[in-house]
Amino acid sequence: MTKTAVKLTCPACGKATAAASHCTHCGAFLNQSGSRKLLSSEMPEADYGIFLLAIPLIAVVGLLVVALATHSIPGLVWLLALTALMTAGFAAGEIFQSPSAWDSGSPLKPMFTWLGLVALLWPVGYPAYLRERRRYKLGNWLLGALIVEVAFVAGAILAMVITLTGYGKLPPQAIAQDQGNPVLLNADSHWIPDPNNIQNVKNAHLDNCPGKTVEQEVDGFFASPRWSTGAASDGSDFVNVSGIVTYQGKPTTAVFQFLMFKDKSGFKYHAFTINDVPQSIYVAAFTLAQMCGS
Secondary structure, three states: OOOOOOEEEOOOOOOEEEOOOEOOOOOOEOOHHHHHHHHOOOOOOOOOHHHHHHHHHHHHHHHHHHHHHHOOHHHHHHHHHHHHHHHHHHHHHHHHHOHHHHOOOOOHHHHHHHHHHHHHOHHHHHHHHHHHHHHHOOOOOHHHHHHHHHHHHHHHHHHHHHHHHOOOOOOHHHHHHHOOOOOOOOOOOOOOOOOOHHHHHHHOOOOOOOOOOHHHHHHHHOEEEEEEEEEOOOOOEEEEEEEEEEEOOEEEEEEEEEEEOOOOOOEEEEEEEEOOEEOOHHHHHHHHHHHHHO
16 A cells, blocks of 8 residues: 655745655745744743742842942942843743744744833833733743732832931941041040140141141131141140131031140141041042142
8 A cells, every 4th residue: 555645835935845844845844833842942831930030039139238238329220120121031031932932923022022011111011921921831920920029119119218318328437437547636625735736837837848837728728717726635735727628519628637746846647527527648648739739
């Protein structure tokens, strides 16, 4: 008995060809399920929806860490955008990997539709996709998605509040002290400073500016300069000179403090503050150089 060869009509070129995976004339795929198998997951029964639920939960932890550690608005915005893009990409990848998505042809249109919906309208697109997954023979995780979304939105709001209010952020004075910047000495009422301290500092010349007295430097740089003297709890005398300077485009109060030698032979720089925030020796040296050139 002779076996008749099965012929198929190629959907691409319309010619009769032997039953196979490819047309013998134009090379087009004939077996659509075979073409899907090459492009789709080899584990069609696997459901990775748990990862779609985990991504926003991990992102919440990241948002709170960034808020408490940096108080950075751009950092929060970057993490929010990254979360939306990751879940959108994962959704598109799931559609591509699902064999059922190829039953009616190429799944590129639904892939890009859900990619855009989840990425650009995450609060709506995210739970909607978790519900729509059942179309691709994947689990309906709508309830889980709603719970995760509530947790994510609450975490994002909390992170924004922390960032805007500065909660947990060290005050500038504490940060400066932690960096080792010297703070101003406070006067102790139990000690009386030498009344000549202020005049001695005014008439002196700093090493970096021998052509001007300290008073001339101060008068040429500070607006409304004020001089004061005091004695610390250890009996050391100091002289403060304060005034208004322009810092970061705004008028601010700056204070230089000089510590007098106990033998009255001279004095040395001790501390410099801007708006009560202790500054480093480098900022003080730069400011002194500006004072000399003013």
